Amino acid sequence: MPNMTAMVVPRAGAKLERVEREVPRPGPKELLIRVHACGICHSDVLTVEGQMPGIAYPRVPGHEVIGSVEAVGANVEGWKVADRAGVGWFGGSCGYCVHCRRGDSFACMNVHAITGITRDGGYATHMVADLSAAAHVPDDLDEVESAPLLCAGLTTFNALRNSGARPGDLVAIFGVGGLGHLGVQFAARQGFHTVAVNRGREKEELIRSLGAHDYIDSAATDPAEALRKMGGAKAILATVTSAAAMQAIVGGLGANGTMMVIGAVGAFPIDSLDMLGKRSAVKGWYSGVAADSEDTLQFCKLHEISSINEVYPFEQAQAAYERMMSGRARFRVVLKMA
Ligand SMILES: NC(=O)c1ccc[n+]([C@@H]2O[C@H](COP(=O)([O-])OP(=O)(O)OC[C@H]3O[C@@H](n4cnc5c(N)ncnc54)[C@H](OP(=O)(O)O)[C@@H]3O)[C@@H](O)[C@H]2O)c1
Ligand SMILES: [Zn+2]
Numbered sequence: 582m583p584n585m586t587a588m589v590v591p592r593a594g595a596k597l598e599r600v601e602r603e604v605p606r607p608g609p610k611e612l613l614i615r616v617h618a619c620g621i622c623h624s625d626v627l628t629v630e631g632q633m634p635g636i637a638y639p640r641v642p643g644h645e646v647i648g649s650v651e652a653v654g655a656n657v658e659g660w661k662v663a664d665r666a667g668v669g670w671f672g673g674s675c676g677y678c679v680h681c682r683r684g685d686s687f688a689c690m691n692v693h694a695i696t697g698i699t700r701d702g703g704y705a706t707h708m709v710a711d712l713s714a715a716a717h718v719p720d721d722l723d724e725v726e727s728a729p730l731l732c733a734g735l736t737t738f739n740a741l742r743n744s745g746a747r748p749g750d751l752v753a754i755f756g757v758g759g760l761g762h763l764g765v766q767f768a769a770r771q772g773f774h775t776v777a778v779n780r781g782r783e784k785e786e787l788i789r790s791l792g793a794h795d796y797i798d799s800a801a802t803d804p805a806e807a808l809r810k811m812g813g814a815k816a817i818l819a820t821v822t823s824a825a826a827m828q829a830i831v832g833g834l835g836a837n838g839t840m841m842v843i844g845a846v847g848a849f850p851i852d853s854l855d856m857l858g859k860r861s862a863v864k865g866w867y868s869g870v871a872a873d874s875e876d877t878l879q880f881c882k883l884h885e886i887s888s889i890n891e892v893y894p895f896e897q898a899q900a901a902y903e904r905m906m907s908g909r910a911r912f913r914v915v916l917k918m919a
Contacts, residue, residue, distance in 0.1 A: 587705035588898040589639040593631025597704070597899045600639070607654035610712040614666050619703035619895075620645030620729035620888070621905045621914040622759060623822055624670070624845060628697050629902065635699050643703030643916075644670040644696040645731045646710075647724040657712055665718040666710065667878065668703065669731040670868045672696040673711025686713065686870050704898050706918055716874035719882050729759060729888035729913040730877055732868055737764035738877040739869040740818055740841040741771055748772030750815035753808055755779075755799070755830050757788050759905070760820040760843060762912040763888060765793050768818070770884045776811065778804050778830065787911070799829065808833030813859070816841060824849040834861040841866045890915045 585604045588597045607613040621643075627633045628642040646668040653660055660666070672694030674686035681689050694711060696702045701709070718727070727734075737760050746752050752773035754764040761779070768775040769792025777785075777793035780800035789796060797807045808814045813835020819827050824846040831840050832855055839862045851863055869877075881887065893901035895916045905914045 585705060585707040587641045587701070588895070589641050590629050592638045593636070594629075597629075597902065598639075599896065604707050605709050607652055607709050609655040610657060611654040612650050612657065612660055612666060612710050612712060612715055613652040614646065614648040614668065614708050614710055614715075615651045616646055616648040616703045616705055616708055616918055618647050618725040618728040618918065619643040619916045620731070620733065620759070620890075621901055621916065622732050623905065624732070625697065625902065626906070627845070633698055640697070641701035641703070641705050641708070642697040643705070644668065645728045645733065645915075646696070646703035646708065647718055647728045647731065648703075648708075651707065660712070660715065665720065665724070667716040667718045667731045667874055668696055668708070668710045668714055669716070669735055669871075669874050670696055671714055671870045672698075672700050673714045676713060687867055704895070704916060706895070714871055716871040716878065719878055722878060722882055725892055725915055725917050726887050726890060727878070727881070728915050729763070729890065730881055731874055733760045733888065733913060734763045734881060734886075735874050735877045736760060736843060736866070736868040737818060737820070738767045738880060739873045740843060740866040741767050741773075741816070743866070744816035744818070744841050745837070745839050746773055746816040749774065751776065751808070751812055751835065753778050753797075753814045753817045753830070753833065754793075755804065755817055755819045755826070756821035756844065757784055757912070758820065758908070759910070759913040761818075762788065762791060763886070764818050764820060765791050766886045767880075769793065770880075770886065773816075776808070776814070799826065804830045805832035809835075814838050818843060820844050822846060831863060834859060836860065838862075839864055888913045892917050895919065
């Protein structure tokens with residue numbers, strides 16, 4: 582078999598290392614994908630720093646993948662060589678347990694496959710994906726531009742459409758990084774009164790140009806109070822990477838409002854009196870499954886939504902990862918394969 586190249590995390594806390602390996606053969610119900618582009622998500626820190634149980638090293642991170650099918654395993658239907666395929670955080674499920682049968686494959690009792698965590702991801706020239714994890718990618722979406730839609734896009738699109746907010750409602754997007762800059766575009770196109778919330782005013786103009794109707798500087802103003810003055814948010818999409826920041830905005834929910842917690846920040850206190858007085862809720866949200874990715878991609882195609890990216894050659898994955906971690910990227914860092 583020919584060789585492939587991967588940028589692996591050799592052990593928790595170590596820098597990425599370039600390795601050559603044999604190109605794997607896809608097993609039954611698997612696809613071999615030649616990766617064309619892979620976005621770098623803040624969640625890749627979980628693999629790099631070893632912050633999640635179940636990671637066996639060396640591990641290839643990367644769960645914002647677009648590529649093309651290079652080989653199909655046995656018992657694969659619906660896919661052929663050269664089809665464009667996308668893979669996100671959801672890495673596959675059994676399809677027959679009670680959760681899968683009820684449509685919640687992410688809670689699968691038999692397979693808990695997470696791309697870049699429990700199976701190798703897209704910081705590589707090739708990867709093997711479970712059939713259930715692969716999304717069809719429309720031909721007219723650019724693969725480098727669109728790779729972040731497989732996690733940053735999917736997560737924000739799906740969280741918003743499941744937040745309970747309806748067109749016209751006040752919706753805040755807190756944290757305008759890789760996820761948040763897409764969240765603003767989705768919220769505006771889904772018909773919400775869209776308020777972007779971020780520290781400082783540096784990104785304000787750009788974020789308004791993406792569709793935000795209002796902007797709150799969370800470093801200069803109490804964001805919860807500012808939202809209450811606007812009537813209270815029906816939904817807050819919280820993508821910040823700080824628990825203290827999450828805590829600071831939750832009081833900005835209005836009656837029957839829901840805060841969709843996206844950022845992986847650990848514990849933060851919530852005021853139960855405030856919540857029961859408003860019947861508000863704080864709800865965690867994971868990205869979605871392959872069908873949700875396809876909905877996201879179609880929505881982006883229809884509404885001309887795209888990720889604003891800084892593109893790095895794949896071999897510079899370490900520098901690209903550090904750029905994402907610096908918080909200075911505008912807005913997503915994407916690896917492009919040669
Ligand atoms: N639930 C899911 O399915 C899911 C999916 C993907 C990602 N995630 C998680 O979502 C989070 C965001 O990911 P990302 O890739 O969008 O990260 P990112 O590009 O690094 O963006 C993070 C954003 O949070 C803001 N922020 C950080 N600390 C803040 C603070 N103290 N106050 C105000 N704003 C603050 C940053 O503001 P500045 O612009 O000022 O730096 C930036 O806008 C991460 O925790 C990631 O692990 C979850
Ligand atoms: Zn992600």
